[in-house]
Amino acid sequence: MKKISFIIPVFNEAESLETLCSRIIEQIKILTDKNVINDYEIWFIDDGSNDTSVSVVKELIETDSKVKLISFRRNFGKATALQAGFRHSSGDYIITMDADLQDDPSDVPRMLQKLEEGYDLISGWKKDRKDSFEKRIPSKLFNAVTSTLSGLKLHDFNCGFKAYKREVVTNIDLYGELHRYIPVLAHRRGFRVTEIPVTHHKRKHGKSKYGFERYLRGFFDSLTATFLSRFYNKPMYFFGLLGLFFFLAGFAICTVLTIQWFMGIGIGGRPLLNLGVLLIILGVQSISTGFIGDMVVDATFRNRYNEAHVKEIIDVKENKTT
Numbered sequence: 001m002k003k004i005s006f007i008i009p010v011f012n013e014a015e016s017l018e019t020l021c022s023r024i025i026e027q028i029k030i031l032t033d034k035n036v037i038n039d040y041e042i043w044f045i046d047d048g049s050n051d052t053s054v055s056v057v058k059e060l061i062e063t064d065s066k067v068k069l070i071s072f073r074r075n076f077g078k079a080t081a082l083q084a085g086f087r088h089s090s091g092d093y094i095i096t097m098d099a100d101l102q103d104d105p106s107d108v109p110r111m112l113q114k115l116e117e118g119y120d121l122i123s124g125w126k127k128d129r130k131d132s133f134e135k136r137i138p139s140k141l142f143n144a145v146t147s148t149l150s151g152l153k154l155h156d157f158n159c160g161f162k163a164y165k166r167e168v169v170t171n172i173d174l175y176g177e178l179h180r181y182i183p184v185l186a187h188r189r190g191f192r193v194t195e196i197p198v199t200h201h202k203r204k205h206g207k208s209k210y211g212f213e214r215y216l217r218g219f220f221d222s223l224t225a226t227f228l229s230r231f232y233n234k235p236m237y238f239f240g241l242l243g244l245f246f247f248l249a250g251f252a253i254c255t256v257l258t259i260q261w262f263m264g265i266g267i268g269g270r271p272l273l274n275l276g277v278l279l280i281i282l283g284v285q286s287i288s289t290g291f292i293g294d295m296v297v298d299a300t301f302r303n304r305y306n307e308a309h310v311k312e313i314i315d316v317k318e319n320k321t322t
Helices: 014-033 053-063 078-088 105-116 133-150 178-188 213-231 235-262 271-296
Strands: 002-010 037-046 067-072 093-096 121-125 162-165 193-197 310-315
Touching (some): 002 014, 002 078, 014 053, 014 105, 037 078, 067 078, 093 105, 121 178, 133 178
Parallel strands (some): 002 037, 121 193
Antiparallel strands (some): 093 162
16 A cells, blocks of 8 residues: 655645645545555645645644645745655655645546556646636647647646656656646656546636746746757757757858958958858857766756745654754
């Protein structure tokens, strides 16, 4: 039997937390009775809430020592919250879900069943999504583009409701908006990724925390995820090819101009000469960047989660508060 860890990022969701926790515990009892799991923990990661979310979680901890809290000093974003949960959790299986009651814990048994079938990451697919039209359309476009660029065919990359085996979360590092690309990052590392339809409810309390700037940030992180998925272990394949193109183009231009110079044609004031020299310099720089990337790729892990972000950790079982 396995231990299961729930990781729930929280940002101003005080009204939802008690109901969510009770629904999770209902499913835990079912899984325990069926001998699917024998232990659990529920980590709430408060991402700098300015409502009473932290107080609500502390009240939950008083009634159940399996409930745990990480409280950030300010809002660092969902990726950092998930990374903190991954670092501090100890379950064999990890479940991430949103705190707004739109995800339904009753889908957890089906997710665990898929993990038992040999998959490493199960991503939820909000097939019947209850969000507004202006959120659904950009999401469909995002998913289509990400599937094409990454080579991983999923309907819903951004669904926060996911199930992981422990080895997946210990082998990925999150920052920025890369939580949206967790399936891509896992797929790149060779883990088996699939998705299942999950129940999606309308938001009952509060409002969405995301605005237009989320899509702008997501665009740039999409480029990052695509680069990481294709060139993480071989940066020279990207920078070297780009540099070779620049160098050959510049060399060709300079060769033609040199021939013209020998033929008595003046080239000193021609913009084409500046372009040729510039392309050669860019080519050399890009290839050099590829060499540097190859040297550091095995020695450096991109990890932006830092313990300095954390204001408070409550882990009753470990009897540790920081």
